Amino acid sequence: MATGRSTQHNPNPAAGTRRSRGRGIPDATVARLPLYLRALTALSERSVPTVSSEELAAAAGVNSAKLRKDFSYLGSYGTRGVGYDVEYLVYQISRELGLTQDWPVVIVGIGNLGHALANYGGFASRGFRVAALLDADPAITGNVVAGLPVRHTDEMEEIVRSERVSIGVITTPPGAAQQVCDRLVAAGVTSILNFAPTVLNVPDGVDVRKVDLSIELQILAFHEQRKAGDEYRDEDEGADAEAPPAPAAAVVSTPGRAVGPGRGHGHERGQEYEEAAG
């Protein structure tokens, strides 16, 4: 299965200099802009006029130097000795993220999760508008969820086209995800947010981001185990001891290393972003 080569990292040799110099906001920065925007919006609601990089960084949970560098990619919007103008920055970040325009979204698969997302108020708060709810089950279509009628997936192509939908959210069972994805893409969707635990295969030019609860929990479990194991971590674990159904040779013999109280890993990656070039 999954013969196709997904996650095309595509070094894109042509874009060596990362967009000459003019634009080219680092991916890591783009991922943090929404965080800053949220903190700034809160300040704005409290009518705070300006904020220093130190304060804002604390509110967003990042290093102040990192925040300043992030903002430097957007331009010089701060005033030395004073800080940043909250309203102005809200506007600049919103514009950079494309939130000054309307983004119609379709949610496909109105089950448990689809229901929750449809009812989520945080959607509309940032220019994202639920254009339609879609499901393949005739028993569900026609129902009204969060004020919207659930339409049948037969209407997908028409809706995507007429509403100019470019973002699709997939909350179907994993087995249907790839198929739904293909249809969305064929209909014109170029960005997909996937909640199904599946690796989606998409053509160049289509962006996919995934949200996987199970993976998050497993990562937490890993660190949890380490924390617990650090106490008695001397007698090594049973990599060999509790010899599993050793299938073949599998030379192991883990060089026992006493992991002392040393802990503390830094920070880490959560998910990757995949895209492509036309």
Added chain:
Amino acid sequence: MATGRSTQHNPNPAAGTRRSRGRGIPDATVARLPLYLRALTALSERSVPTVSSEELAAAAGVNSAKLRKDFSYLGSYGTRGVGYDVEYLVYQISRELGLTQDWPVVIVGIGNLGHALANYGGFASRGFRVAALLDADPAITGNVVAGLPVRHTDEMEEIVRSERVSIGVITTPPGAAQQVCDRLVAAGVTSILNFAPTVLNVPDGVDVRKVDLSIELQILAFHEQRKAGDEYRDEDEGADAEAPPAPAAAVVSTPGRAVGPGRGHGHERGQEYEEAAG
């Protein structure tokens, strides 16, 4: 607000050499192990005995060299000229992630999202057991959701202690998240999965991972906007040109653009991981 310094990056100068050499699986690798595990489980169910790094990498959506390097941190579990034994690898990764043991989890805030998570079957499939559902609303407590009674948050401490819960999932409104987090931590929880759009402040030794739908959509919007704008990207954009209501007003009209066949960027970070030292 949020005066405290959250997201303590904690360079942890002591752990310079990253755990001497023995253990010390890179964070990026840990984040991918669940992905490999999922692909391997699928192969296992189809009774496939062995798999090459190339095949498995394709199924997991990663580069094969990366996959091999990732596995090399776990030990030498492959056989040159053949590949990896599926069953054996499933066991090794499960053990490394700590999935061979039971992880009781509590979900706090049984609203739209809490309901969906409680009903999610993918939970139990990997050793994660919902030990309890908690909510502060008396109108909700007592209800049975997904076969479990919703208990009042008053019982949080007792439940966490008696059930030995170390992982907590927060699905309360943002305003209550920090407070709930504090109580969970005080009760003994050391890993938190936060769905509320809030920066949580936790003491050292507690891991926090967040899932933020809004941020994901905003990142997609950014790339979507770029794709659309690339068509006319010659005349530079109006970072200054379309001078926004300078440091004062905000809200502005949208420079409408048609969505076309744009393309091209690399991949990027999704979320960060934060932890601490005991």
Added chain:
DNA sequence: CCATCTTTGTGCACGCGTTCACAAAGACAT
């Protein structure tokens, strides 16, 4: 106008993560 104080913007160094490329290891056939 000058001095001082605050805070931005960034040059620089460092470490992690990714990827290439290839030697070594082992399977398999003869």
Added chain:
DNA sequence: ATGTCTTTGTGAACGCGTGCACAAAGATGG
């Protein structure tokens, strides 16, 4: 045994992201 063929495991190079530290910019006061 020996040779060939496949695939692993990893050394090394490179690029990105992070954070320190500081010069420059501008506010503020005298």
